[in-house]
Amino acid sequence: xxxxxxxxxxxxxxxxxxxVYNSEAFIEETIRxxxxxxxxxxxxxISDNASTDRTAEICREFARTDPRIRYSRNAQNIGVPxxxxxxxxxxxxEYFKWCASNDICRPRFLEACVAVLDARPDVVLxxxxxxxxxxxxxxxEEYEDNMCLDQDDPVERFRLCCERLRLNNAFNGVIRARELxxxxxxxxxxxxxxxxxxxxxxxxxxxxxxxxxxxxRMESNAHFGRGTAELYRAYYPGCEHGLHTRARGRIRQxxxxxxxxxxxxxxRFRLYEYVAHxxxxxxxxxxxxxxxxxREP
Numbered sequence: 001x002x003x004x005x006x007x008x009x010x011x012x013x014x015x016x017x018x019x020v021y022n023s024e025a026f027i028e029e030t031i032r033x034x035x036x037x038x039x040x041x042x043x044x045x046i047s048d049n050a051s052t053d054r055t056a057e058i059c060r061e062f063a064r065t066d067p068r069i070r071y072s073r074n075a076q077n078i079g080v081p082x083x084x085x086x087x088x089x090x091x092x093x094e095y096f097k098w099c100a101s102n103d104i105c106r107p108r109f110l111e112a113c114v115a116v117l118d119a120r121p122d123v124v125l126x127x128x129x130x131x132x133x134x135x136x137x138x139x140x141e142e143y144e145d146n147m148c149l150d151q152d153d154p155v156e157r158f159r160l161c162c163e164r165l166r167l168n169n170a171f172n173g174v175i176r177a178r179e180l181x182x183x184x185x186x187x188x189x190x191x192x193x194x195x196x197x198x199x200x201x202x203x204x205x206x207x208x209x210x211x212x213x214x215x216x217r218m219e220s221n222a223h224f225g226r227g228t229a230e231l232y233r234a235y236y237p238g239c240e241h242g243l244h245t246r247a248r249g250r251i252r253q254x255x256x257x258x259x260x261x262x263x264x265x266x267x268r269f270r271l272y273e274y275v276a277h278x279x280x281x282x283x284x285x286x287x288x289x290x291x292x293x294x295r296e297p
Contacts, residue, residue, distance in 0.1 A: 012068070014042040014095045014110050014174060017087025019080070021049040021234070023101035024058060026217065031062050031069075033104045039111040044099075045090045048073040049083045055101075080235045081186035084193075088180065096177040103172065104133075104215040112209045113174035124180075124204025127173025128213035136219050143216075145169050148208040149201055154263065155270045157205065161198040162278065168193050169216055170206060179203040184257050189249035190236055199257030202271075247285035251275065 016034055020027060034044055046059050046069065056073060063069040070090065074083065088096060095117055099105065109128060116126035130143040147170040149157040171193050183199050186192045258271045279286065 011092045011094070012041050012043045013039065013093055013114060014097060015091030015093040015177065016042055016044045016097045016099050016110075017084075017091060018044060018046045018099045018101055019049065019083035019087055020046055020051065020055055020059070020101040021077070021080075021083070022051045022053045022055060024051075024054040026102035027055060028058055028062075030099065030101055030103060031059075033106075034099060035062075035066060035068075036107050037105070037110045038107050039114060042068060042110060043092065044069045045087045046071045047083050047086045047090070049079075050074050050077045077234060077237060079188060079237050080190075081188050081192055084186045088177070088185070091177055094177060095174050096180055097174045098172060100172070102217045102219075104217070106211075106213040106215070108211065109213040110174065112211060112213060116207050116209065117174060117176065120205070120207065122205055123207050124200060125170065125173050125175050125206045126209060127170040127206070128209040128211050130167075130169040130214045130216055131212050132167075132216050132218050134218045139218075142212060143167065143169065145208065147197075147206055149206040151205070154202045154261075155267050155274070157201040158198045158271060159274055161201045161206075162274075165194060165197055167216070168197060169214060170208075171197060172214060172216075173206075175200070176204065182260070184253055184260070187249055187253050188236070188238070189245050191246050192249060192253060195250045195253040195257065199254070199261065202257070202261040202263065243285045244288045247282040251279045251282065251286065254278070 031044070046063070048056055048059060048071065050073065059071045063071040074086070078086065084098060087098070095114060097110070112128060113126040117123055127145070127147070130145055132141045132143050133139060145167070146164050147161070149160055151157050151160070180200065182203065183196060186196065254275045255272070258268060258275060263271070
């Protein structure tokens with residue numbers, strides 16, 4: 001009996017998920033950096049969130065010339081969180097990486113991260129060191145993420161992640177897809193990745209690779225929602241703008257993540273206690289006294 005096509009399919013080592021929206025200014029350079037990786041066994045999944053510029057044209061041309069690229073276009077804008085989740089649903093590999101449409105990965109990025117995950121089954125996320133750059137100003141700054149979480153105690157990893165996380169560069173590393181799918185993923189409010197990271201640390205350790213392989217673009221027009229209320233609505237449709245939205249969403253997401261993680265009763269109690277303490281620190285924002293943010297995120 002002949003085996004079906006599905007059973008014969010071979011999966012790539014890494015799925016790179018790239019959510020895009022009106023990204024024509026930077027996306028070509030970003031895609032070329034991914035295609036130039038020394039580890040070539042990957043798929044690049046591009047989910048276009050109903051762009052209105054030349055993004056679709058650029059992506060379709062790349063997909064036409066490289067079979068590793070799978071491009072799809074949403075019929076309507078589903079927001080940043082929804083589009084970030086969408087690329088993961090299409091991933092077929094054991095390892096997964098989110099890739100913003102404006103950042104640059106050096107050629108050894110995937111190779112170095114996969115080597116750590118292959119060698120360390122206790123690691124859920126491997127990420128390289130970061131360089132912040134602004135091409136407009138020809139500015140480059142080495143950034144210290146300090147997100148290497150090699151502790152055996154998941155509660156300690158969770159606590160340290162909450163305390164150390166500033167710019168969420170480690171989020172762009174390579175993650176075990178199976179464990180990532182067990183998390184709450186992205187919620188429909190700005191900055192939900194900040195709550196996702198400590199939750200992910202409950203599933204395994206974070207290891208930093210001592211090479212600066214991730215270049216994060218910092219130009220003013222390269223960040224979600226900055227600039228106008230119209231842009232904010234495009235990136236987060238239906239989401240009210242304000243510090244209370246972030247604070248309430250973050251606490252709810254943290255509680256949900258702790259509730260579903262593979263923990264013992266004692267560990268779960270310690271984490272609920274920590275989240276309660278964290279919520280107390282955000283009490284003004286939670287009750288709406290924090291005011292509205294002065295600029296878009």
